[in-house]
Amino acid sequence: MSLSTYRQEQRADQAATAEQRRLDAAATDERHAERQRAKDERAARLREQARTDQAADRAARLQRRQERAERRAAALTPENIYRRGTLGLVASSGLASLPAQVLHFVSISPLLLPLPLALEGAAWVMAAAVAYADARGLPGWVRWMLRGLVVACAAFAAHINYGYGLSLEGPHGLSHQDASTVGAGLAAVTILGPAVFEIRQWVSTIAAATGSAEERDRRRHAARRRRHHRKVLRVANRLVSAAPFGALPAEDAWGRAWGIVHGCDEPSMTPDLHRQAAESAERMRTAQQPPTPAKNAEKAAESAVNRSTAELEESAPQAPVLVEAESTRLAPDPAPDVESIDRPVTVVAAAQSRPRRATGRVPRSARTSRPQRSPEQLLDEARTATANWPVEDLTAEGIRKAVRTSPQKARGLRETLRAERAADNAITDSRLADTAGVSG
Structure with a gap:
């Protein structure tokens, strides 16, 4: 191996x-970084858990504080204070009066020890019996008898305690005034306990009878209903008494009785109220119709000619007016109030007296008898006479002259004919609407 190759391998190894x-x-x-991140995350979780625990502890403390405040508020209401204070006074009076009675009877003989317990217990048992009688709604004489027994037992115990207080004058070193004070105090606390308990029961009974504001309003409403609708009340009571016990509720009986007495299914409505509503609606429809010149002239003529028989909803003028001749569409009056002349004349109000003729009054036997027509005949004649008249021409004076009747009957015929015209117009409008809907 060469030196260069060795060095290359050495450099590669290095x-x-x-x-x-x-x-x-x-x-x-x-x-290290991973461990640090895990450590930081664990610490963050611990801090968050600690904050959550602290918040939960604060919320729990706040909740407990609120609950204690609510319990205190509920416990310190006037009702609870009065009830618990009364029980405290009753217990105090018993603890103050019973030992004196025990010492008085035991000083006479130890065998008389049960006597004060029976005497004091009898007073409290009778007081509890009064409360039981109130709760059960027993007759008044029972409660007053029990109250009399309470007073008798308490008065006898007070007499015993007063005598025991006076007996402390000599042997115990008390003066006559101090002994009298002790005796009066013992007698007072003996009477105080049953008296306070009876007052508490009396107040509780009155509060239960009074109830809430809604109950008081309901009682006032029932009293007004009984006072205003006595006939309906009698019928409703008879219906309830005739039905099995609990089978007919009071409100259902009242609804049936209202229908029997007044003939209306809806309570509080009567035939008179329905008639008034119909008349008011008719007057409103008449008032909402736009006036026309012909109608205004005719009304002025009617108010001038027939001042004494004017319609109820029209007011007569105060000064004399000029009246033109009647329209040719009206039938001639056999006994006109104003003579027909070619020029306007001044008509004086009917309230002014007219001079009688020299001939005097015609005897009844010499008068011509008029045939009496029934309301149906009058209505048929009025329908025939006014068949072609417009609605605005249907006036009492025109109908009176057309059928020759009294002003009062003419007003009734006018209302009937107007109602029939209104009903016919409503039917015609509905048919036209149906026809338009079908064609559309």
């Missing part, structure tokens, strides 16, 4: 060794 060291160093650095 280069390979250096490359291997470089690769080993790079691999080592990569492993």
Whole structure:
């Protein structure tokens, strides 16, 4: 082997060794970096977990604080304070009054030890019986009898305690005033316990009867309903009593009773209200129609000629007016109010008196009897006479002159004919609309 070949191999080995060291160093650095990244990630996870745990702890502490505040608020409501305070006063009065009774009876004889327990227990048992009677809704005399027993037991125990307080005057070194004070205090606390308990029960009963604002409004509504609709209430009560118990609810019975009394399926509506609604709707339709010159002239003529029989919705002028001759479309009146002349005349209001003729009043036997027509006959004659009249010409005065009837009947005929014309127009419009829809 030559020297040059050996050196080349040596240089190649050195280069390979250096490359291997470089690769080993790079691999080592990569492993260190990977371990460092894993370490950093683990530390980040631990910090995040610690922050999450701290936030959860803070939320839990806040939740516990809120729960304690809610419990305190619920416990410190006026109702709870009143109830628990009453029980505290009752317990205090029992602890203050019972030992004096025990000492009084035991000083007489040890065999009388159960007597104060029975006496004090009887008062509290009767007080609890009053609460039970209120809860069960027993008659009032039962509750007042139990209250009388409570008062009797408490008064006897107060008398015993007052006597025991007075007995402390001499042997225990108390003056007469101090002994009287002790006796009065023992008697007062003996009465205080049952009295406070009874007041608590009385207030609870009133609060339960009063209820919420919605219940009070419901009771007021029921009272007004009973006062305003007594007939319906009587019928509804009879329906409920006739049905099996619980089979007919009160509201269903009220609805049936309303239909029986007023004939309307919808409560709160009556025939009078339906009639008023129909009349109001008709007046509104009449008022919404555009006025025409012919209609205005005819109304002015009617208000001037028939001042005393004017229509209800029209107002008569206050001064005399000039009236032209009647239109040729109206039938002549057999007894006209104004004589026919060629020129306009001034017509004075009907309220002014007219001079009587010298002949006087015609006797009833000499008068010509008029045939009495039924409403159906009047309506048929009015339909025939006004068959070709426009709607705006259907006035009370025109119909009165056409069929020769009274102003009141003429107004009724006018409303009936207008209603029939409106119904015919509605049917015609609906048919035209159907025809247009089919052709379209």
